[in-house]
Amino acid sequence: MNIRRLIPAAALTGAVALGATALTACSGATAAGGSQDGKLAVTASFYPLQFLAEQIGKDHVTVATLTKPGVEPHDLEISPKQTAALGESDVVLYLKSLQPAVDKAVAQSGVKTVVDAAALTRLETHGGGGHDHDHGAEEGHSEEGHSEEGHGHGEAGQDPHVWLDPVKYAEIAKGVGAALEKADPGHAADYKKNTDELLTKLTALDTEFKDGLKNTTTKTFITTHSAFGYLAERYGLDQEGISGVDPESEPSPARMKELQTVAKKENVSTVFFETLASDKTAKTLAADTGLKTDVLDPLEGITDKSQGTDYFEVMRSNLKNLQKALGTP
Structure with a gap:
């Protein structure tokens, strides 16, 4: 390291x-x-x-x-x-x-x-x-930083x-x-x-984001790509990632079972996937737990599949999708 x-x-x-x-x-x-x-x-x-x-x-x-x-x-x-x-x-x-x-x-x-x-x-x-x-x-x-192997970062x-x-x-x-x-x-x-x-x-x-996420029914969301740790910290949420910060890594059967337990305990309604990576694991977990799927975009690129044409539009789409999934008054 x-x-x-x-x-x-x-x-x-x-x-x-x-x-x-x-x-x-x-x-x-x-x-x-x-x-x-x-x-x-x-x-x-x-x-x-x-x-x-x-x-x-x-x-x-x-x-x-x-x-x-x-x-x-x-x-x-x-x-x-x-x-x-x-x-x-x-x-x-x-x-x-x-x-x-x-x-x-x-x-x-x-x-x-x-x-x-x-x-x-x-x-x-x-x-x-x-x-x-x-x-x-x-x-x-002033904190010291680390560079991990693989993609240069990891869980x-x-x-x-x-x-x-x-x-x-x-x-x-x-x-x-x-x-x-x-x-x-x-x-x-x-x-x-x-x-x-x-x-x-x-x-x-x-x-x-602060106003829109302060009174949600649940604070936990599940996503294929653990890209939302900073967002979760900022607004008092809990991110549960299926695949870690590398969107292409495959989750273990034990992790999938753990997430099923988390979903039930925390009243999770939705499994999020992104536009630039496969939605296979999200759909598998959703099918196994009876949950819905929706998009939470890590904004690593804009395409015609993005829910917006720039950073601000996509971030506001993310907020709307989070509010819907977490339950807001």
Whole structure:
């Protein structure tokens, strides 16, 4: 297990790579470098960071993403050509340990302005349950972090799904905004304004979740992908994951039996599945327990199957589905 210390956002932003050549978007979309159209070329590793770059950068940036829509981010593989294209970026945004292939490509890219979202907030360890953390201890983000084997995280390691907590996502947004300001000081005032507007929207979303989930009939939800530990902690819920933080892992028969017991004891009505991974285990458990199924989207990518067209729409769909499953007045 590798141990690393989480460092402040300010230490992550380096000098901008001036006169960068045109960037070929790794996603297949067109993204031009600063020397061609005057815009900052930003490459994001996957959707949540792409969304931040687009919302904060707006007309001053061209954003490419390494993870195509519909691709499960955990399983992403990157070609040498994509790694070379990554090196032409002015700014790279990624989340260390979520995608090992990206970690390797970023290390080889030579890009000076690299932002690790995992170091802009505090990563935590989550088990099956969800509300055992004291958020009052979050200030400073000085806790040491871990990188596990396999996908770089696991049930015994740190959970990377910080973007599903609007408060933590806002912390990441602040760091991304600061990075863009340093990389493109000529438009710093606009980046600051856009960041502040985004933070206001995230604060409002946090309030919606807080108010919408405070008086539910049950606090326990079952999901195929244990991506919602931060969300569960934030709003006083208990997450029971079928497969852990790796959505493709198969649960043991003992775990399936345990979840049947939990469902009965906690009056669980619904088993949640996601759009980018198989719903087989969710449907199997639901059939065995007489429960319904519904979508709880970990927002690792937006496709035509998503219940919304952007982060805010999908998060509000998640809230609505949680309210329906948990029972609200």
